[in-house]
Structure formats: structure tokens, C-alpha cells
Amino acid sequence: xxxxxxxxxxxxxxxxxxxxxxxxxxxxxxxxxxxxxxxxxxxxxxxxxxxxxxxxxxxxxxxxxxxxxxxxxxxxxxxxxxxxxxxxxxxxxxxxxxxxxxxxxxxxxxxxxxxxxxxxxxxxxxxxxxxxxxxxxxxxxxxxxxxxxxxxxxxxxxxxxxxxxxxxxxxxxxxxxxxxxxxxxxxxxxxxxxxxxxxxxxxxxxxxxxxxxxxxxxxxxxxxxxxxxxxxxxxxxxxxxxxxxxxxxxxxxxxxxxxxxxxxxxxxxxxxxxxxxxxxxxxxxxxxxxxxxxxxxxxxxxxxxxxxxxxxxxxxxxxxxxxxxxxxxxxxx
Amino acid sequence: xxxxxxxxxxxxxxxxxxxxxxxxxxxxxxxxxxxxxxxxxxxxxxxxxxxxxxxxxxxxxxxxxxxxxxxxxxxxxxxxxxxxxxxxxxxxxxxxxxxxxxxxxxxxxxxxxxxxxxxxxxxxxxxxxxxxxxxxxxxxxxxxxxxxxxxxxxxxxxxxxxxxxxxxxxxxxxxxxxxxxxxxxxxxxxxxxxxxxxxxxxxxxxxxxxxxxxxxxxxxxxxxxxxxxxxxxxxxxxxxxxxxxxxxxxxxxxxxxxxxxxxxxxxxxxxxxxxxxxxxxxxxxxxxxxxxxxxxxxxxxxxxxxxxxxxxxxxxxxxxxxxxxxxxxxxxxxxxxxxxxxxxxxxxxxxxxxxxxxxxxxxxxxxxxxxxxxxxxxxxxxxxxxxxxxxxxxxxxxxxxxxxxxxxxxxxxxxxxxxxxxxxxxxxxxxxxxxxxxxxxxxxxxxxxxxxxxxxxxxxxxxxxxxxxxxxxxxxxxxxxxxxxxxxxxxxxxxxxxxxxxxxxxxxxxxxxxxxxxxxxxxxxxxxxxxxxxxxxxxxxxxxxxxxxxxxxxxxxxxxxxxxxxxxxxxxxxxxxxxxxxxxxxxxxxxxxxxxxxxxxxxxxxxxxxxxxxxxxxxxxxxxxxxxxxxxxxxxxxxxxxxx
Numbered sequence: 001x002x003x004x005x006x007x008x009x010x011x012x013x014x015x016x017x018x019x020x021x022x023x024x025x026x027x028x029x030x031x032x033x034x035x036x037x038x039x040x041x042x043x044x045x046x047x048x049x050x051x052x053x054x055x056x057x058x059x060x061x062x063x064x065x066x067x068x069x070x071x072x073x074x075x076x077x078x079x080x081x082x083x084x085x086x087x088x089x090x091x092x093x094x095x096x097x098x099x100x101x102x103x104x105x106x107x108x109x110x111x112x113x114x115x116x117x118x119x120x121x122x123x124x125x126x127x128x129x130x131x132x133x134x135x136x137x138x139x140x141x142x143x144x145x146x147x148x149x150x151x152x153x154x155x156x157x158x159x160x161x162x163x164x165x166x167x168x169x170x171x172x173x174x175x176x177x178x179x180x181x182x183x184x185x186x187x188x189x190x191x192x193x194x195x196x197x198x199x200x201x202x203x204x205x206x207x208x209x210x211x212x213x214x215x216x217x218x219x220x221x222x223x224x225x226x227x228x229x230x231x232x233x234x235x236x237x238x239x240x241x242x243x244x245x246x247x248x249x250x251x252x253x254x255x256x257x258x259x260x261x262x263x264x265x266x267x268x269x270x271x272x273x274x275x276x277x278x279x280x281x282x283x284x285x286x287x288x289x290x291x292x293x294x295x296x297x298x299x300x301x302x303x304x305x306x307x308x309x310x311x312x313x314x315x316x317x318x319x320x321x322x323x324x325x326x327x328x329x330x331x332x333x
Numbered sequence: 334x335x336x337x338x339x340x341x342x343x344x345x346x347x348x349x350x351x352x353x354x355x356x357x358x359x360x361x362x363x364x365x366x367x368x369x370x371x372x373x374x375x376x377x378x379x380x381x382x383x384x385x386x387x388x389x390x391x392x393x394x395x396x397x398x399x400x401x402x403x404x405x406x407x408x409x410x411x412x413x414x415x416x417x418x419x420x421x422x423x424x425x426x427x428x429x430x431x432x433x434x435x436x437x438x439x440x441x442x443x444x445x446x447x448x449x450x451x452x453x454x455x456x457x458x459x460x461x462x463x464x465x466x467x468x469x470x471x472x473x474x475x476x477x478x479x480x481x482x483x484x485x486x487x488x489x490x491x492x493x494x495x496x497x498x499x500x501x502x503x504x505x506x507x508x509x510x511x512x513x514x515x516x517x518x519x520x521x522x523x524x525x526x527x528x529x530x531x532x533x534x535x536x537x538x539x540x541x542x543x544x545x546x547x548x549x550x551x552x553x554x555x556x557x558x559x560x561x562x563x564x565x566x567x568x569x570x571x572x573x574x575x576x577x578x579x580x581x582x583x584x585x586x587x588x589x590x591x592x593x594x595x596x597x598x599x600x601x602x603x604x605x606x607x608x609x610x611x612x613x614x615x616x617x618x619x620x621x622x623x624x625x626x627x628x629x630x631x632x633x634x635x636x637x638x639x640x641x642x643x644x645x646x647x648x649x650x651x652x653x654x655x656x657x658x659x660x661x662x663x664x665x666x667x668x669x670x671x672x673x674x675x676x677x678x679x680x681x682x683x684x685x686x687x688x689x690x691x692x693x694x695x696x697x698x699x700x701x702x703x704x705x706x707x708x709x710x711x712x713x714x715x716x717x718x719x720x721x722x723x724x725x726x727x728x729x730x731x732x733x734x735x736x737x738x739x740x741x742x743x744x745x746x747x748x749x750x751x752x753x754x755x756x757x758x759x760x761x762x763x764x765x766x767x768x769x770x771x772x773x774x775x776x777x778x779x780x781x782x783x784x785x786x787x788x789x790x791x792x793x794x795x796x797x798x799x800x801x802x803x804x805x806x807x808x809x810x811x812x813x814x815x816x817x818x819x820x821x822x823x824x825x826x827x828x829x830x831x832x833x834x835x836x837x838x839x840x841x842x843x844x845x846x847x848x849x850x851x852x853x854x855x856x857x858x859x860x861x862x863x864x865x866x867x868x869x870x871x872x873x874x875x876x877x878x879x880x881x882x883x884x885x886x887x888x889x890x891x892x893x894x895x896x897x898x899x900x901x902x903x904x905x906x907x908x909x910x911x912x913x914x915x916x917x918x919x920x921x922x923x924x925x926x927x928x929x930x931x932x933x934x935x936x937x938x939x940x941x942x943x944x945x946x947x948x949x950x951x952x953x954x955x956x957x958x959x960x961x962x963x964x965x966x967x968x969x970x971x972x973x974x975x976x977x
Binding site for chain 2: 086089090099159162184254
């Protein structure tokens, strides 16, 4: 694919626990991101989605796999070259406040990526910072303030301004809207959209907030326990899930509309630990569709319709099944 | 309290503002240290007599009699000696501390930063240095210093070297441990992602944030170094008389104590204590000055509420603005209790939204259930005197048995403050100005401590957000449950255990016996939240207050927990008050809802009415911000103001 900005092949990241045990945070995933598009990486905590974001930016070193950025293999390039790569990529964190140095004023925080690379004069830099500040709907009076004085939405917008001031080609957005109030979330999503239109930046949006994903993403990859279980165009995935996990995820969304009761499709229990994963479907214990065959090997990600793949042996049945398996009813004391 | 117009302050202005953050003792200590430093320079010039020579005829004069603090055994004026002594003690301590900090801290920063990274060499080097320091620090500091001075001879330079040597490891360890934790912060990662080199991250980004504890340590060390200098001199291994030095003065004066001539030793002793105290206090003060001022520090109130922009000024701007909209749209909303429908227009004319809110929240229950909670005109204010400002205004609501009400608001809306007011755990600096909280026909704020204790956790229980940190990490689940059971019920341990097992099974935890032995960190988030629910249900409470009960849980788990709360609590006909910012939870789990903004309830009513036909501007904002959800699954034209 010639227009791919980022190509990730069979990426793995293991965190050793001791000599015999490791956690497979990423367990062999492949995807690409084209210039100017947004890929949504969706999953719950423990799915490995944030680890993917960090590996792709080489903030973590992957255990195996290949990362190609702009045609160049960056999987193992040395530190010096890495820094020029860093100028073309950026990251926005979930912890809006925690990602900003508490002792630095906003102006210095936003201008830092510029100060590191571009040989700009002090005046030019201030000019760029002020422009950026305006772009993210902050006013010049914020320049001298410390992060603690800002609201959480303002802090997040400072983080975004810092990430985009060098006009990077790829920005990883790690849960950019969690912990924000609903109105703050709308502001931030709108801002990200505008910035993408303006600068043509590609985003990897890591989130479990499906509304954010829907607002920004062109394509979505759903992750569960270090693997991509379903991927496709956003509209397809949101409308017709072909994997039980995705289906449960969508069903769990509570609409702010009392007339739309939550969908009845649910999973049992919680995500397991990911220690020494076996070669079987990782959803087995929780899935209402599970059958013995699911234990033979992890289901491969196969295309079920153009541009839409699912890693489930029973992906055809997922669409039609809506009923919840009978849940053990909690006993009263 | 947001600094709306931050003026560029002059240096003096900024210094004044900073000083205001300090207590009186700290300001005094700052002045004292400044005086000491000045004294160290000008001491010999202001001393009324010679500090090194005296007339033997004037030896051991008692205080008063022309010599304020008396004279010592050589007839030297003690006051003069005290005025000159800081020159030795303070300067030795300052120089020694400066050396140990400037050697130890940067080394510690480097070791800490690189040790935390992935380099093996750095790890080995760090490890090696630490083991070496272990050996050095294994000796008592005083003995080590004594030996060093004994070997090299008692000169000022040697004393400084010895004190610096024994203190440097302290700084190294401190800086290292600070760095180890700071390098894991998000902004360190952000700095790396921006393309900073390691050294730049360590020194430009992280070091300023590590300074606070280092500075505290510096001031403590200065005090300690003064003591050490005095101690060495006291033993004769430090500064020798007649050079004025406190330890030597105490040492030579001590032998006259027995003769009743206390002044040659007691005055230097007091001076020594005072100096150590001053430096320690100043350390605390400096740290306070260096802290980036936070909003809470500025406002003195709860952080969430400090962010309310112009919260509760008499001009009820948002409400007023919404009035016209309401009248234009649907004048009859909401249908109040039937008997009052006739005079509704009058009420609307008087103070429309207020009365609507009150009607919707305090209307009699159609099912005739008993009232569990009645809040009437509750106003809570922060601060005192003329600066007091309300953080909750005129909150009125009624909650019946078996009813679930949702309180919705963004951060700073006062919803957490409301929870605290209902549990009577208002933060310091806030108090109820007017109104009443009536719980099961008792005025909550009129109860004494014992009655309140009987109430809490028994009739009134709370489920807090982030269950994992709400549970004490070092106490097993079973112990925690048993303690909660036995706090309100007279049962023995095995009975308590049986009840605890039942309680866990009641919230759908399988294998309850085994779980009782678990520590909170061994549970997943959803499991921990179930334990919290079990805790809150132990005594069949009449009211359960859930403050963001599913915050931090994954969506699929959130569903399980909410369903559990709904079934279990409904079967007990407890009333439930759920505080959240997620309208989705409200839509499906609450019968009524109150929307809060700026410490007021701005709209309230049956959930359906409020969410489907929002009237107040803020409610509309919230509903439209949750709107994207509608489009998921079934594409439909986006509402006004949405994104895509």
C-alpha cells in the first residue's frame, strides 16, 4: 500500500513477570494507518491498546514485529535517528493534567517541541505558540499560567496544542476524552477534528469511548487481550458487529435516551490476565457463543465482507444472535 | 476562583503574594534565618565587647550587671561570643551542606534516572554506588565524622569535609528515589515523545519537580550540620577555643553548671536549639513557596468547586436566560402535582424555574411510599465572614423508599459537595448556612456523634468511586466486612464471617469463602466494586448514596455492576441516590433526575421528561453532548451542534 503512513506487522510486546511467566500485552497484531486518516483502537483496560500506541511511537521497545513509518523501518533504529522520527510523531495523553509539567507555564509547554527542533527565533516561536493557542480556543492570558490553574478541558487542549504545534504526520491520542465532562469532551473532539482537517494529521485514537471513536475514526480495530478481534470501517463495525466481543461492547453502551433500553447481549465476568496466553480464543470463558472448537486455536482474522474482518469461528452467527445467555441470578442474603 | 485576569505582578507584588501563603511562624523563621546570615557577616562589628579576649578580673560575671548575658570563665562577654559564633557554626554548616548537596543530588538524579531506564550498565553502576553508600552509612554519622577529623586534624576545612562527606549519601539517595518516581510521570513520557534527550528530560523537566524534598533536606541538613559542628567541638575535635563556637562554649561552660554558674553553657545551648529550629522551619516554608500554586490552594475550598465560574451571584443569569425559553417552548412543563395545576401560571410568573425544580423534586409520591430523605433549602458555604461564598444553594429534594434519583452535573457543579453534605462529611472550611437535611425524620445535622455513627454504614451507606482505592489495601476483604458487621451488630466472629460470606454471594461473587481472604489489590476493579456494594448493603440501609459508582470500570463490567445495584437494591426497597455525569446511566437506572450547575439544581423531574424535553440551557448542553451515542448503530441525522 503506497499511501500507508504507518505499517505494523505482527507486533508483539511481552512484559516478563519472572523466568516462566510473561504478560502478552500485544500478542501479534498487524494494521496500517494511511496519511490523514484516523484509526480507532478500541478496547477495555487490559486489552493492550495503550501499549500499541507506545510501541508504535517507540516509547516502548516491541518484543517482536516490524514497524514501518513513512517507508522507513523504525523498529530498531538507534536513539539519535529516533529523535528525528519523534519530530514527525506526537502523543496526547489521557491524564490531561499529569502530562503537563506542573512547574512550567503553558506557553513554554506548548512551545517545547518547537524549541527542540526547528531553528526558529524567539519571536517566531512565540508567534507560533500564540497561533496554536488561539486554534485550541485558549487565550494569550493562559500563556503564563501553570497547568494547575486550568480546567481539565483546558489542560487537555494544552496537551493537544503541544502535540500538534510541529504539524506531525502521526499523532497517537491515548484516551483523549476520558475524565472530561460531557461538554469538555465535545469541545476536545471538535478541536481534534478541526486540527486534522487543517494539518492533514493521521490519528491513532485509543479509546473505549465509542462516541469519541465514532466522531473521529474512519476505521476501527477492536482489541481484546492483546489481539485485534475485529476491524473495519467505523460505520460497518458500529452497525453490524461480527465478533461477540465487539457486540457486547456496543451493547454495553448506555444511551442517554430513556426510550432506548440497553441491548441485552452481555458477556460473563471480566477480562482475564493475559499471562502466558494459550493458543485458543481468548474470549472463550466469557462468550455466549463459545463451543469446544474455539479452544483449538486462536481464530484467525479473516475478511467477512469487503474491508471488514473478524476473528471468530462463528462470525456469521454473531449478527443474528441477540439474546443473553441465562445469567446465574444473584442470591439474596 | 479561576484567575480570570492574571496580572503580571511586579517582583515585590509576587513576593508579597507568596509570603501570604506562609504561616506567621514560618515568616518569623525566614526573618530569623536572614538575621543569622547577616549576623554571620557583621557579628564581630556589632559585638559590644571582644569575643575572644577578656579580663580575668571579670570572669564568670552573672547576667545583668553591665554584661547582659554575663561572662565566661575567661572573662569574655558571652553576648559578644554568641553574636560572633554564627560566623563559625552557620558558615561551616552552610558550606558543608552546599558541598554535600551539590555532589550528592546531581549524582542521585543521574543514577535514579538511568537506573529506571533499560540500560544494564547504568543499572550496575547505580547498584554499585548504592552498595558503597550502604557501607559508608552503616557507621554512625557522628563516629564517622569524629574519625575523619581525628585522622586529618581539627581544622575548619577538615570539619567541613567530614560533615560534607557524611551527608552527601543522604542527598544522593533522596534525589535517586525522587527521580525513580518522577521518570514514570506522564510528562516525562511526553517530553521523550517530543524528542528530548535523556539528559534534557532528567535536568530540564524532572529536576525542578524533585527540588522540593531536596530543599527540605538541605534545611534539615544545615540544622544537623550545626549540631554536628557543635558536637565535634564539644568533644574537642572541632573548633578550639577561644574562637567563638557554640559547642566549645557549652563544653567549657558545662563544668561550671555544678557550681550554679549556668549562664556560660545555657545561653549557647538555647542559641544552638534556636538555630536548628529556624533552619528546619525555613525548609518547610521554602517548599511551600516553591509549590506551583494550585487552584485549591488559592481558593481554600474544595478543588472541584473552586473552578466554578462566578457560581452563585444573586443575578441568576442562567436561570433567567432559560426562563424565556421555557415559556416560549412549553409553558406548562412540568405537570406539577394535580392539585396545584390551577395556580401553575402564577408560580411561573413569580420565579418560574425555581418552583418547577422544587415541585418536581419535592412533590408527594404517587405511590404513597414513605419519605426517606428530605432536603429543604440546603445552602452550604465555603469560607467565613464576608468572603464566604455558597457552594450549594437552596437544594431541595425528597427521596422515597425504593426510589432511584440521579444527580447529574459536571465537575464543579457541586454534586460531590451535595454527597458530602448528605453524609455529613463536609470538607474543612465549609459549613451549612441554612436549610435542613432530614433523614428518616431526623435532622442529620442535629445528631450527636454517637447517633451519627449508628446511622452511618447502617441506615445510610455510600458507594464511592474507584472501589479499589476506597478499600484499605492492607486489610483482607473478610476482616473489613466483619468489622463493618460487628460495628452495628452484636455477633461473634464466626457469625460475622457467615454473614460476610452471604453478603459476598449476594452480590454475585462466586467462591466467596476464598475471596474473604483476599486483599483488595488481588481483586479486579469490578470485583472490588462488588465488594463495596456488599459492604454498603450489610445492614439493609434505607438510603444508599452512590458517588460515580461505576467510574473507572470498563463498559461491559459497568453494566454488570449497575444491574446488580438495581436488582439487589430494589428488592430491599432502599432509596438510592446516584451521582454521575453520565446521562446514559441516568436514562436507564434512575426514575427521577436533578441537573446541577454552579451549586444549584437547575432542572429536575422524571427522567423521561428531563432527557427527552430538556428545558434549561445546561441540560440541553449535556443532552446534546451525549448525543453521539444516538448515532451509534442506527445512523440518523446528527443533532444540532454535533460534530461530524
